[in-house]
Amino acid sequence: MKSRLITLKPSGARIEVVEAGEGRDLLFLHGAGGHLLDDPLLAALSRRYHLVAPLLPGYGRSTGEDGLRDMLDITLHALDVMQKLDLRKPIMVGHSMGGMIAAEMAAIAHTEITKLCLIAPAGLWNDDDPVVDIFSKLPYELPALLFHDAELGRKLMTAGAGNMDDPEFLKQFLVANARRLGMAGKILFPIPDRGLAQRLYRITARTVLIWGKEDALIPVSYGDAFRKAIPDAKLVKIDKAGHAVGQEKPAAVLKAIREFF
16 A cells, blocks of 8 residues: 655645555545554455545644644545545545544535445444543553454554553554544544534435444444434444454455445
């Protein structure tokens, strides 16, 4: 996969974009953790599509986070990135926080977003079935929270960088994570509710929702809530997968996307 930088005007923000593959354009928006070093989902998508995966400001080499204050800023930023990349009606895929942003984009930009895949998106809230507060979790707690197979999660989250028992790895992880979560917190903290529920009815894109049945971060009940709120949406539930369903079951996620679009 190749990585390049683009510059947005008038802000001057520099955005890192990961790109790979050929075929139909697929724009992928990542979750609060960013991209994994060897992300199985990105690899799977790039074998079938022209994958374009920008990193939100505060992630990787992307800058400009100080200029993004709220949900509307971030949504318009993502639309600006899509326009700068000259992507016309791409398949729009977002995971977790990225799914929340993608849903907002689809609610605002009907003509630009016509094919939408939301993978365990954030954005809704139910007091009786709350989303886990990821900001309160320590690094060693994350694999079991994000993955059904915690050991696989540890391997993927530390690939090429060490292990979670290594003090130097933990230091680097915490520094990078502080910057990432500082950005993510603008729309996810203290709870991931910025009024999206009131706008889902506006989505006209053909929409598929994908959820791991064992999601411990955003319970699968939220998948049913999204399905009911988005007109004609389809919900695919995948066995033996957690919140990082795309990384645990990339073939199943790719299959669901290809069958629907």
